[in-house]
Amino acid sequence: MPTDFGISELRSKLDDWRSTWKIMTPEGADAEERSRTKLPAKDKPDNAGYDLSLLIQNLVIPRLIADRQEPGYRLEEQNLSPEETLISSRMITADDVEEFSLLSTTSDARELLDFVDKCLANGSSVDSIYVDLLAPTARRLGEYWESDERDFVDVTMGLWRIQEILRELTLRIPPPAIAGFGQRSALFSTMPGEQHSFGTLMIAECFYRAGWDADILIEPSQSELIGKFANRHYDLVGLTVSLDCPKATLSGLVSAIRSVSNNPETRIMMGGRVINDAPNLIEECGADATASDAPAAVKLADALVPLKADMFESLL
Numbered sequence: 001m002p003t004d005f006g007i008s009e010l011r012s013k014l015d016d017w018r019s020t021w022k023i024m025t026p027e028g029a030d031a032e033e034r035s036r037t038k039l040p041a042k043d044k045p046d047n048a049g050y051d052l053s054l055l056i057q058n059l060v061i062p063r064l065i066a067d068r069q070e071p072g073y074r075l076e077e078q079n080l081s082p083e084e085t086l087i088s089s090r091m092i093t094a095d096d097v098e099e100f101s102l103l104s105t106t107s108d109a110r111e112l113l114d115f116v117d118k119c120l121a122n123g124s125s126v127d128s129i130y131v132d133l134l135a136p137t138a139r140r141l142g143e144y145w146e147s148d149e150r151d152f153v154d155v156t157m158g159l160w161r162i163q164e165i166l167r168e169l170t171l172r173i174p175p176p177a178i179a180g181f182g183q184r185s186a187l188f189s190t191m192p193g194e195q196h197s198f199g200t201l202m203i204a205e206c207f208y209r210a211g212w213d214a215d216i217l218i219e220p221s222q223s224e225l226i227g228k229f230a231n232r233h234y235d236l237v238g239l240t241v242s243l244d245c246p247k248a249t250l251s252g253l254v255s256a257i258r259s260v261s262n263n264p265e266t267r268i269m270m271g272g273r274v275i276n277d278a279p280n281l282i283e284e285c286g287a288d289a290t291a292s293d294a295p296a297a298v299k300l301a302d303a304l305v306p307l308k309a310d311m312f313e314s315l316l
Contacts, residue, residue: 090122090123090124091124091128091132092119092124092128092129092132092133094136096119096133097132097133097136097137097140098140099115100112100115100133100137101136101137101140101141101144101158103115104137104141104157104158104159104161104162105141105144105150105154105155105157105158106154107161108161109161109164109165109168112161112162112164112165113165113168116129116133116165116169119133126169126173126209127206127209127294127295129169130166130169130202130205130206130294131202131206131293131294131295134162134165134166134198134202135198135199135202135293135294137158137162138159138162138198138199141155141158141159141162142155144158159198162198163198163201166198166201166202166205170205170208175208175209175210175211176209178210178211180211180307180308181211182211182212182213183211183213183307183308184211184212184213184235184236184305184307185212185213185214185215185232185233185234185235185236186204186207186212186213186214186215186234186235186236186237186238186301187214187215187216187217187228187229187234187236187237187238188200188203188204188207188214188215188216188217188237188238188239188240189216189217189218189220189225189237189238189239189240190217190218190219190220190239190240190242191239191240191241191242191243191245191253192220192221192222192224192225192253193219193243194219194240194241194242194243195219196240196242196243196272197218197219197240199240199242199271199272200216200218200238200240201216201218202294203238203240203271203294203297204216204238206294206295206297206298207238207297207298207301210298210302212236212298212301215228215234222253222256225253225257226253226256226257226260227260229257229260229261229262229263229266230260230261230262231262232262233262233263234261234263234266235263235265235266235267235305236266236267236268236269236301236304236305237257237266237267237268237269238269238270238271238297238301239253239268239269239270239271239272239287240270240271240272241270241271241272241273241274241275242272242273242274243274244274245274247281247284247285250270250281250285250287251284251285251286254268254285254286254287255286258286267288267289267301267304267305268286268287268288269287269288269289269290269291269297269300269301269304270282270285270287270290271290271291271297275290276290276292288304289301289304
């Protein structure tokens with residue numbers, strides 16, 4: 001399973017920006033510069049592209065560089081606790097999510113890893129970190145932006161940092177040995193044209209930890225997404241629908257996937273804000289299922305695509 005979670009693509013974009021723009025140092029991105037590059041009001045989209053570029057150039061990129069280049073900064077130095085050594089158990093609370101969300105906008109990834117390490121030491125599983133901490137934090141960051149509690153730069157940096165945490169947890173705490181590991185394959189993708197990728201990354205990781213061979217597509221074109229099914233056998237596809245789109249668009253995509261898939265039994269699951277708000281869209285657009293969260297999605301997918309050994313046992 002790919003483990004870069006789209007970070008390599010973002011780094012490539014940053015390299016392009018660095019080669020064409022004059023990048024300010026973090027010290028240069030002060031209050032005056034924030035004022036000059038402030039995003040326009042949300043009802044003035046005509047200038048958004050220009051101002052957004054200035055924000056990325058003068059504030060986001062310098063902060064990312066500072067996060068990466070600070071002396072002694074190595075995520076790998078964090079000693080995350082293995083699940084086998086956990087003794088006590090404490091559920092992750094709403095207060096934890098709020099604290100972690102605020103921390104993601106003001107601190108570097110090391111402090112976030114310290115927070116995660118404490119959760120693990122208190123008995124939280126890795127799956128719980130994904131579902132009960134990281135996913136709600138991503139939603140909370142979106143709420144910060146919608147309510148103007150935090151600016152674009154803070155929210156962008158927060159999302160970057162929690163994505164780094166997801167990646168480091170994957171690298172440091174491998175999935176447990178599971179019978180039939182890798183026997184079933186799945187492709188998880190954002191909807192063509194969407195940029196909200198964190199939920200897709202996280203659910204793919206949950207499936208991988210549950211024994212699935214999981215591939216990820218981030219910001220694909222429709223032709224790129226559909227083309228994946230012509231070249232590889234997938235038992236399942238999971239689509240994240242975060243932005244409103246016509247029912248006909250969803251139906252057309254489902255129909256196109258089924259028509260080109262070299263596996264006629266491919267199951268199609270959908271999730272994300274739009275589907276959660278209108279679960280009836282699943283039946284209307286011809287998909288197979290949806291689930292409220294990642295653990296429920298894994299359980300449902302296990303039933304939709306049982307392991308071969310389980311299928312044989314059902315025949316006895």
